[in-house]
Structures are given as structure tokens and as C-alpha cells.
Amino acid sequence: MSDQSAPIIQLSNVCKSYGNIDVLRGVSLSVRRGEVTCVLGDNGAGKSTLISIIAGLVRHDKGIYAVDGEAVEFGSPRDALNRGISAVYQTLALVPLLPIWRNFFLGSEIKKGFGPFQRLDVKTMKEQTQENLLRMGIRVPDLDRPIGTLSGGQRQVVAIARAIHFGARVLILDEPTAALGVTQSGLVLKYIVAAAREQGTGVIFITHNPHHAYMVGDHFVVLARGEVETDAPRADLSLEDLMFHMAGGAGLDALKHELQRKMPAGEAVAGSSAA
Amino acid sequence: MSTAMNKAELLPAEPKLVQNFSWKKILKRPEAGALGGAILVFALFFVVAPPLRQVDALTTVFYESATIGIPAVAVSMLMIGGEFDLSAGVAVTTSSLAASMFTLTLGGNLWFGILFALFLSLGIGWLNGFLFVRTGLHSFLVTLSTFLMLQGLNLALTKLITGGVATGDISTLPGYASAHAVFASTLKFDGMSLSVAILYWIFFVLLATWVLLRTDLGNWIFAIGGQGDSARAVGVPVRKVKILLFMIVGFSAWFLGMHMLLMYDTVQSGGGVGNELLYIAASVVGGCLMTGGYGSAVGAALGALIFGMSTEGVIYADWDPDWFLFFVGATLLAATVVNTWIRVRASKGK
Structure with a gap:
């Protein structure tokens, strides 16, 4: 189903250090059209640094970051946006008190008229917002409602839809389901799949929930201490494998043995033997 | 498009699209509370202050409100846009003083002084x-500082230049007639005079x-007040808009300053203190909202009208004028309580 052509984004051996601390140590990653690439990892594994580099917030020190096969150095998120790379952050997405349609077009308003009489084309913006909302299955009777009245999942979906509407070819989703309940997460996950399969968007889905990742992912990258611990397509990986790698991989086995030596009964760790 | 996303099975069924008129919609507007308050205050003084029922009194009320x-x-x-300006009250006096003393000291046409005051006021706004x-820093602190500095400058420079606490009469200066016509004329409509x-x-x-x-600028103003980081993330020039807003306040201070100057021809250097709180209260x-991102200009006008009615109403009702501030305080408290209640309901989508 997904397009296996040349990757839109390709990172090869990207390194980043802050002072003496190597945050990323030779990370490689590729994002293809219509494919969901899941990036998983524990706190401090380097996920946010990786997103920041891709989204143009920080520059990498070593390695190659290529967009459409061409090496790039982004100076700001605007540069990344101009290449169609858009990040949707959990908290930074929307202005809660602002009406839904105004949020959707914030910073990219449609205008009509000339000179000092240039004004917002409210009708067109409302129509386009309604269209986009309906396409993702959100029905709102009144677009003038503050967007804060939508549920957490709906808001996340609106933010994603907005990025796609304004030409995102690659979407970076930073923990979009982290603060959501089961139903709301479902809404967002469905929309992530729809964005990739139907619109052909390349998606980088950052999460620390392997269940969510496995439901939508085509490709999985697990980061640990700034290095790629696992890099595998869906076909080569089961959910159990993914959870094993997520939980610490080989390190976890060592820990398990150590704990078992100290606690002969082993009951306390019986549940962690998923792999 | 697959059917999966078209079905809205995860969502409750919502009613049909908006109807054009509903009381709920009106009550949800930011100015709803102020409108109710204005009607109440008007009704009160209509009863207790019979002179207020005349047209002349009403135009005075409107003038006071303006x-x-x-x-x-x-x-x-x-x-x-999310910020305060505590310097707006004295900035009005600063502007009047600047225009007046500039022309009286250097001579020439009054319009040069008016232009000088415009640049000065915009400059103060820009500086804020x-x-x-x-x-x-919080805008409260920044403008509190400029407020105190301006107040000091108003008094000190006026004393330095004129030797007193008031500026000289400007009514004999060239350009006075045209400036008076622009800023402070009174229009007559069959017997009724209107400033x-x-x-x-x-x-x-x-x-x-x-x-x-x-306008997109308006959209940005709401956004930077509501959540500046989100606005910045989608490319809104947050800092520029904030500076522009302070300059708009500067412009309004200049405009009122010129009106006051041409109404009274002289300026008291100590004037304006306390008015900044009236503007904020209105x-x-x-x-x-104190936290930004919500409000309306019509609402602020209704707030000003409430205060205008209170000032004049207290006088027409033959009460001691000192009661005015009590009214301002009481209205402020009542209005904020009502507004908060309305907003909480609105944000729940009721």
C-alpha cells in the first residue's frame, strides 16, 4: 500500500552533542511517502533532539540530513516548513480561546480586497475548515466555538489536518496520544493512518507506547542512549519484539538475571518476561 | 477516501448547523456582561437622577464616556494581546504638555507641536x-516604571520650562483655530450640541x-494573547505585534491629549494619574480577560459608557461626586464576576 520510492527524508549517521554529552550518536533514519515511521525510546534516549533537528529547531553536528536526496541545514522551523516538513507538538499546536476556524488558518489567513481594505475571507476559511473537519470525522455545529471546547483527540487531529492542509509532506508528531484516553487516542491513530495512506504523507510518529506504535507503524526505530537500538520494518518485528526492545532490550535480560539471582522465587519479575 | 474516516462513529451526533439568531449566542459574546451592566446603571440613574432624562445630559454622559x-x-x-499599560493615563498628559510647551517655547505653528507630541507618544508606546x-519582564512592571518616570518628567520638565505646574495659554498661537476644529470642536444639530x-x-x-x-492582525492579536507560543509556532510575528499594540495605546493617548489640550488651552502637569486604571477597568x-486572548472593543466602549454614566449620574442625582469611585469599584466587581461566569459556560460549549 505504501509507496516504496526514494525517501523524502534521509538521516545518515547524524550526531549531536551538547558540550561533552553526546545526545545523538550516529542515528540513521528514513521517511518515505505514505509510510508511518515510529520512533520509540525511553526518556533521554534522544527522541526530542532528533525531532528538533528534523523540524529545523537545532542543527546537527555530524552526518547528513537529506531532503529529497539533497543535503540540508535548516536555520529555523520556517525553512523546514518551506520544504514541507511540519512538526505538531502536543502543547504548542493551538490557541484554546480562539474559534476553531481562526485556529485552523492562524498565521496563514486567506484575505480578500486591496490595500487598507484587505480583510479576512471569513466565508472561504470557514468552508475550508468545515471541509477538513468533516473529512477527518469531526462534526461541529458552530465553527465560532473556541477550539478549547473540542476534546483533546479532536484538537490533536485538527492540528494534524492543518499541517497537511498547508502542504506538509512529512509530519512529525510528538507524542500525540500521550495525554489522551483510549477513545481519543483511537481517533488520533485512525487519522494518522488516514494521513499516510490516503494523502501520501510521510509520518514520523514519536511515542513511548509500543501498542499505539504497532497499530499504525510501517517501520520502527527504537532509540537508546542516543543510538539506534533497533531499526526494522513491520514484517521483521512482532509487537512482543517491539515491547522487548522498548523495555530495554538486551539490557533488560541482564537485569532480569541479576534480579532472579537475588530473589529466588522470581515472582516480582515474572511479568516482565514478555520477550 | 476510505469509509473509515468519513464515519464519525467515535463522536456523538451533533445538531444541525448554526441558526442565525439565538439568545445563547448573544450571551456568549464578550460584551454581554457590559451591555447588561450599562442597561442596569442607566435604569438606576434614570430613576434617581431626573435631569439625566434630558438629551443635553445624555450628550454630556457620552462626552464623559468618550x-x-x-x-x-x-x-x-x-x-x-495579553498585556497591560499602566502608563496610558499620564501619557495623555505627557502628550498635551509636549505639544503645548514645544510650541510655546520654540514658537511657530501649533501643528508642529501636535506633530512632535504624536512622535513622542508613539515613541513612548514603542519604548514600552x-x-x-x-x-x-511582565508588562505590568515595565509600564509601571514608565508610568512613574513619565509622571516625574511631566512635573519636573514643566517646572523647569514654565516655572510652575501648568503650561501657558495656547489659544493665541497660529494654527490654533484649525487644530481646535479638528480635535475639540462642538457640532450643533438643531439645538443639540455634540463634542x-x-x-x-x-x-x-x-x-x-x-x-x-x-483582519489577520486582529487574528494574531487574539492568538498572541491566548497562547503566544502557539502563535509563534505557526509563524505569527509575536514581538512585532506586541510592540505595535503598545504604539496603538500611545496613539490613543496622543489623540485624547490633543483633545484635552485644545479643550482647555492649558495643561496641569500633574493630571492623568489614575486614569490608566479606569481604561483597564473599562x-x-x-x-x-486579564490573561489575554479574549475581549472586544465594543465591550470596552460599553465599560467606558458605564463609567461615564456613573460620573454624570452621581452629579445629576445630587450625590457627592466622591461616590463615583465607589460605583466604578462595584461595577468592576459585578462585571468581572458575571463575565467569568459567562466565559466558563462558553468554554464548556453551553
Whole structure:
């Protein structure tokens, strides 16, 4: 189903250090059209640094970051946006008190008229917002409602839809389901799949929930201490494998043995033997 | 498009699209509380102050309201953008003093002084904005500082230049007649006289409403007040808009300053203190949130009207004028409580 052509984004051996601390140590990653690439990892594994580099917030020190096969150095998120790379952050997405349609077009308003009489084309913006909302299955009777009245999942979906509407070819989703309940997460996950399969968007889905990742992912990258611990397509990986790698991989086995030596009964760790 | 996303099975069924008119919709507007308050205050003084029932008294009420309302329009825009300006009250006096003393000292046409005051007022607004974005301090602190500095400068420079606490008479200067016609004339309609300030006030309210609701700048003002980081993330020039808002307040201070100067011909150097709080109070009564991102220029105008009615109503009712401040306080408290209640309901989508 997904397009296996040349990757839109390709990172090869990207390194980043802050002072003496190597945050990323030779990370490689590729994002293809219509494919969901899941990036998983524990706190401090380097996920946010990786997103920041891709989204143009920080520059990498070593390695190659290529967009459409061409090496790039982004100076700001605007540069990344101009290449169609858009990040949707959990908290930074929307202005809660602002009406839904105004949020959707914030910073990219449609205008009509000339000179000092240039004004917002409210009708067109409302129509386009309604269209986009309906396409993702959100029905709102009144677009003038503050967007804060939508549920957490709906808001996340609106933010994603907005990025796609304004030409995102690659979407970076930073923990979009982290603060959501089961139903709301479902809404967002469905929309992530729809964005990739139907619109052909390349998606980088950052999460620390392997269940969510496995439901939508085509490709999985697990980061640990700034290095790629696992890099595998869906076909080569089961959910159990993914959870094993997520939980610490080989390190976890060592820990398990150590704990078992100290606690002969082993009951306390019986549940962690998923792999 | 697959059927999966078209079905809205995860969502409750919502009713049909908006109907054109509903009381709920009106009650949800930011200015709803102020409108109710204005009607109540008017009803009160209509009963206790019989002279207020005459047209002449009403035009006085509107004039009084305009002198609060002109800066309040700008202050409400600034508050929607998330910031305060405590220097707006004395900035009006600074502008009057500057225009007056500039022309009286250097000679020449009064219009040069007016132009000088315009640049000065815009400059003060710019300085407020620049200091705010540069230092990252709360705008309350930044403008409290400029407020005190301006107050000091008003008194000290006036004493230095004129030797007293008031400026000389400007009514004999060249350019006075035309300036008076522009800023402080009185229009006569069969027996009724109306200060031009009222018309300017209405014009500014309409202009501000149009900018806020129908331009991208207005969209940005709401956004930077509501959540600045989100606005920045989608490419809104947050700092520029903030500085612009402080300059708009500066402009309104200049405009009212010129009106006051040409109404009274001389300026008392100590004037204006305390008015900044009236502008803020009018905006808050009119539905502006202290935290920004919500409010309206029409609301601020209604807030100013409430205060105008209270000032004149107290006089016409033959009460001691000191009661005015009590009214301002009581209205402010009542309005904020009502507004908060309405907003909480609105944000729940009721």
C-alpha cells in the first residue's frame, strides 16, 4: 500500500552533542511517502533532539540530513516548513480561546480586497475548515466555538489536518496520544493512518507506547542512549519484539538475571518476561 | 477516501448547523456582561437622577464616556494581546504638555507641536513594547516604571520650562483655530450640541472592531494573547505585534491629549494619574480577560459608557461626586464576576 520510492527524508549517521554529552550518536533514519515511521525510546534516549533537528529547531553536528536526496541545514522551523516538513507538538499546536476556524488558518489567513481594505475571507476559511473537519470525522455545529471546547483527540487531529492542509509532506508528531484516553487516542491513530495512506504523507510518529506504535507503524526505530537500538520494518518485528526492545532490550535480560539471582522465587519479575 | 474516516462513529451526533439568531449566542459574546451592566446603571440613574432624562445630559454622559473610551479602545486591544499599560493615563498628559510647551517655547505653528507630541507618544508606546519584549519582564512592571518616570518628567520638565505646574495659554498661537476644529470642536444639530470627541470615539471603536475581527492582525492579536507560543509556532510575528499594540495605546493617548489640550488651552502637569486604571477597568468590564486572548472593543466602549454614566449620574442625582469611585469599584466587581461566569459556560460549549 505504501509507496516504496526514494525517501523524502534521509538521516545518515547524524550526531549531536551538547558540550561533552553526546545526545545523538550516529542515528540513521528514513521517511518515505505514505509510510508511518515510529520512533520509540525511553526518556533521554534522544527522541526530542532528533525531532528538533528534523523540524529545523537545532542543527546537527555530524552526518547528513537529506531532503529529497539533497543535503540540508535548516536555520529555523520556517525553512523546514518551506520544504514541507511540519512538526505538531502536543502543547504548542493551538490557541484554546480562539474559534476553531481562526485556529485552523492562524498565521496563514486567506484575505480578500486591496490595500487598507484587505480583510479576512471569513466565508472561504470557514468552508475550508468545515471541509477538513468533516473529512477527518469531526462534526461541529458552530465553527465560532473556541477550539478549547473540542476534546483533546479532536484538537490533536485538527492540528494534524492543518499541517497537511498547508502542504506538509512529512509530519512529525510528538507524542500525540500521550495525554489522551483510549477513545481519543483511537481517533488520533485512525487519522494518522488516514494521513499516510490516503494523502501520501510521510509520518514520523514519536511515542513511548509500543501498542499505539504497532497499530499504525510501517517501520520502527527504537532509540537508546542516543543510538539506534533497533531499526526494522513491520514484517521483521512482532509487537512482543517491539515491547522487548522498548523495555530495554538486551539490557533488560541482564537485569532480569541479576534480579532472579537475588530473589529466588522470581515472582516480582515474572511479568516482565514478555520477550 | 476510505469509509473509515468519513464515519464519525467515535463522536456523538451533533445538531444541525448554526441558526442565525439565538439568545445563547448573544450571551456568549464578550460584551454581554457590559451591555447588561450599562442597561442596569442607566435604569438606576434614570430613576434617581431626573435631569439625566434630558438629551443635553445624555450628550454630556457620552462626552464623559468618550474621554475614558478613546484610550480604553486601545487598552482593550492591548489586553486582548495579553498585556497591560499602566502608563496610558499620564501619557495623555505627557502628550498635551509636549505639544503645548514645544510650541510655546520654540514658537511657530501649533501643528508642529501636535506633530512632535504624536512622535513622542508613539515613541513612548514603542519604548514600552521594546522594553517588554527585550527584558522579558511582565508588562505590568515595565509600564509601571514608565508610568512613574513619565509622571516625574511631566512635573519636573514643566517646572523647569514654565516655572510652575501648568503650561501657558495656547489659544493665541497660529494654527490654533484649525487644530481646535479638528480635535475639540462642538457640532450643533438643531439645538443639540455634540463634542466631536464622541464621533471620534465611535469611529475608533468601529475601526478597532473591524481590525480585531476582520483582519489577520486582529487574528494574531487574539492568538498572541491566548497562547503566544502557539502563535509563534505557526509563524505569527509575536514581538512585532506586541510592540505595535503598545504604539496603538500611545496613539490613543496622543489623540485624547490633543483633545484635552485644545479643550482647555492649558495643561496641569500633574493630571492623568489614575486614569490608566479606569481604561483597564473599562476593558475588563467590557469582557477583556486579564490573561489575554479574549475581549472586544465594543465591550470596552460599553465599560467606558458605564463609567461615564456613573460620573454624570452621581452629579445629576445630587450625590457627592466622591461616590463615583465607589460605583466604578462595584461595577468592576459585578462585571468581572458575571463575565467569568459567562466565559466558563462558553468554554464548556453551553
